[in-house]
Amino acid sequence: MLSNKSIVFSAKNISKTFGAGKKITTAVNNVSFDIYDGEIISIVGGSGCGKSVLAKIMLGLYGPSKGKFHYNGKKITNLKKHWNDVQSVFQDPFSCFNQFFTIRSQLEDAFNILKKKPSKEEIKRRVDEGLLAVNVTPSDIEGKYSFELSGGQMQRMLLARIFALRPKVLIADEPTSMVDACVRANILDYLMKLKEELQMTIVFITHDIGLANYVSDRIFIMHDGMIVNSGTPEEVLDNTRETHTLKLLDDIPEVHKKEWIKNSHRSKNKEAS
Amino acid sequence: MSENIFEVENLSLHYLGRFGDKTHAVTDVSFNMKQGEILGIAGESGCGKSTLVSGLMGMCIPPLYPTSGDVRVRGESLMNRTVEDIRSNVLAQKVSMIPQGAFNALNPVRKIKDIAADVIAAHQKPGSSMKASEIYERLRSRFDLFGMDTDRVLNSFPIQLTAGERQRSVIGISTLLNPQMVIADEPTSALDVSTQKEVIKMIFDLLDKGIFSTMIFITHELPLLYHVADNIAIMYAGEIVEKGTAEQVVKDPRHPYTKALMGAMLSSEKSQRTRKPVAIEGAPPSLAKKIVGCRFAERCSFARPECKKNTQNIRMVGDREVRCEYAQ
Numbered sequence: 023m024l025s026n027k028s029i030v031f032s033a034k035n036i037s038k039t040f041g042a043g044k045k046i047t048t049a050v051n052n053v054s055f056d057i058y059d060g061e062i063i064s065i066v067g068g069s070g071c072g073k074s075v076l077a078k079i080m081l082g083l084y085g086p087s088k089g090k091f092h093y094n095g096k097k098i099t100n101l102k103k104h105w106n107d108v109q110s111v112f113q114d115p116f117s118c119f120n121q122f123f124t125i126r127s128q129l130e131d132a133f134n135i136l137k138k139k140p141s142k143e144e145i146k147r148r149v150d151e152g153l154l155a156v157n158v159t160p161s162d163i164e165g166k167y168s169f170e171l172s173g174g175q176m177q178r179m180l181l182a183r184i185f186a187l188r189p190k191v192l193i194a195d196e197p198t199s200m201v202d203a204c205v206r207a208n209i210l211d212y213l214m215k216l217k218e219e220l221q222m223t224i225v226f227i228t229h230d231i232g233l234a235n236y237v238s239d240r241i242f243i244m245h246d247g248m249i250v251n252s253g254t255p256e257e258v259l260d261n262t263r264e265t266h267t268l269k270l271l272d273d274i275p276e277v278h279k280k281e282w283i284k285n286s287h288r289s290k291n292k293e294a295s
Numbered sequence: 296m297s298e299n300i301f302e303v304e305n306l307s308l309h310y311l312g313r314f315g316d317k318t319h320a321v322t323d324v325s326f327n328m329k330q331g332e333i334l335g336i337a338g339e340s341g342c343g344k345s346t347l348v349s350g351l352m353g354m355c356i357p358p359l360y361p362t363s364g365d366v367r368v369r370g371e372s373l374m375n376r377t378v379e380d381i382r383s384n385v386l387a388q389k390v391s392m393i394p395q396g397a398f399n400a401l402n403p404v405r406k407i408k409d410i411a412a413d414v415i416a417a418h419q420k421p422g423s424s425m426k427a428s429e430i431y432e433r434l435r436s437r438f439d440l441f442g443m444d445t446d447r448v449l450n451s452f453p454i455q456l457t458a459g460e461r462q463r464s465v466i467g468i469s470t471l472l473n474p475q476m477v478i479a480d481e482p483t484s485a486l487d488v489s490t491q492k493e494v495i496k497m498i499f500d501l502l503d504k505g506i507f508s509t510m511i512f513i514t515h516e517l518p519l520l521y522h523v524a525d526n527i528a529i530m531y532a533g534e535i536v537e538k539g540t541a542e543q544v545v546k547d548p549r550h551p552y553t554k555a556l557m558g559a560m561l562s563s564e565k566s567q568r569t570r571k572p573v574a575i576e577g578a579p580p581s582l583a584k585k586i587v588g589c590r591f592a593e594r595c596s597f598a599r600p601e602c603k604k605n606t607q608n609i610r611m612v613g614d615r616e617v618r619c620e621y622a623q
Contacts, residue, residue, distance in 0.1 A: 068487045069457075069458055069490065070457070157576075174340065199485075202515035203515055204556065204574055204575045205574070207561070207572035207573065210561075229487035230488060236572070273488040273489045273491070273492045275516070275522050276562060277518050277545055277546065279522075282492075283495060283499055283522065286500070286503055288333075288499050288502060288523075289499075
């Protein structure tokens with residue numbers, strides 16, 4: 023189905039290790055995959071499973087220790103050129119903005135990375151467009167600094183930057199883990215909007231398989247640095263016997279779930295049929 | 296009346312700004328808790344959950360001041376007492392708190408056993424000096440209950456432990472002195488789903504073993520709260536808008552805000568998967584100004600024109616409390 027689309031990222035047996043000798047840690051272990059143009063891929067796994075390291079490899083921040091990792095068929099060499107196409111949204115929005123500059127000036131500064139920098143008016147227009155795309159009135163943040171906004175608003179600012187810059191690929195590393203449930207639904211909607219309106223390829227990293235199911239075309243389940251299961255949401259969620267996937271599914275607290283915590287007299291829905 | 300272990304009566308708290316401006320973070324919160332009850336408090340960020348926690352412990356450290364109301368543990372009032380008095384006579388023994396970020400709560404340059412030993416040493420009765428070896432013996436026997444590798448955890452620095460082990464150590468330290476009340480402020484929101492389940496398992500384990508019995512559990516994750524709590528109170532803009540049993544609030548919400556909150560939840564259950572989560576548009580009102588009328592009226596999809604004028608009071612719908620005069 024996807025074979026007629028071009029491959030954006032291709033990984034062949036990549037590994038990433040830290041340290042050496044006895045203290046060697048393998049964060050990513052012999053992983054192979056292809057990511058096609060215009061897809062939303064979710065990488066799901068518990069903490070310490072290597073999903074963030076994989077994201078950093080995609081951003082070019084780490085090179086793989088072993089194996090081949092290609093973007094558009096080429097090795098990542100020039101980082102500035104790479105970041106023209108591939109941009110990211112991280113977990114903690116407050117650490118992504120400088121407290122001493124206004125948010126607006128930082129959103130405009132983001133265009134400095136582009137090889138062909140648009141004119142000042144063009145930049146202003148695109149930042150306004152980006153802000154409107156995430157339902158923020160540009161005048162509301164005029165002259166504001168990052169500490170004056172709430173966590174949910176800041177996470178939107180990061181997405182506004184993506185809407186303005188329009189990269190080809192977005193790596194979203196746990197963008198929803200610091201925000202509460204109401205804002206989370208918003209952020210997922212914006213990710214879908216990025217895909218539909220700008221045909222962006224999105225790599226969405228999360229530990230909640232429920233979120234992954236909602237947005238993605240394909241899901242990779244990671245455990246201990248390896249991709250243990252992959253496929254469409256239906257394949258991964260419904261028709262799987264793979265233990266780590268089942269554990270991730272089992273661990274989500276759900277209202278309808280029977281006895282979420284077993285063998286405790288406090289468990290609910292025990293006798294529910 | 297004496298069966299209520301924890302009583303909160305019309306508690307209001309405010310922050311005093313630099314220029315004398317007041318932010319009323321918590322307004323008119325009242326509830327009672329019986330021995331063995333778990334009360335869940337949910338709400339979005341900035342609704343006053345964490346401020347309420349400070350108030351419930353009596354730890355009103357400037358710029359936070361109590362405006363009015365009272366908090367009583369077994370009839371003993373915690374209001375208008377000095378911070379030193381609260382620290383030495385109330386915290387850890389009567390009311391104990393499990394903080395949000397375990398990493399920030401642990402001193403990075405001290406081992407877990409030293410941090411825990413401090414808690415015991417600081418709350419000793421005057422005159423009865425325990426030997427260091429006795430303290431460590433007590434620690435070891437308590438940590439053995441948690442199903443962790445006791446020796447390794449106690450002899451580690453916080454940075455050497457995984458996030459789950461750190462959070463469990465913090466829970467262990469918080470409950471060392473068998474407090475009558477435990478207040479858990481988002482103990483699992485920084486963890487992934489599997490670690491979250493482990494931590495909840497440990498809390499249930501401690502409850503089953505009788506280390507503590509009464510708990511307030513604060514989170515923004517309603518499905519999690521459903522599994523943990525007996526009763527749930529929903530907070531919005533500093534007020535409790537709905538309070539009832541977990542079944543009632545989660546499965547059959549009555550207040551428009553609770554309905555919207557449940558609508559924003561995602562579910563991976565097969566039957567629920569096609570349902571699209573709906574985010575609540577807009578933002579909560581600023582608490583720095585005086586608010587007239589219903590606080591949720593701006594974002595409420597059922598709002599009527601008179602909602603913006605009439606202040607809503609708690610009223611009973613069936614056997615639950617709802618702060619909306621039109622809720623059925």
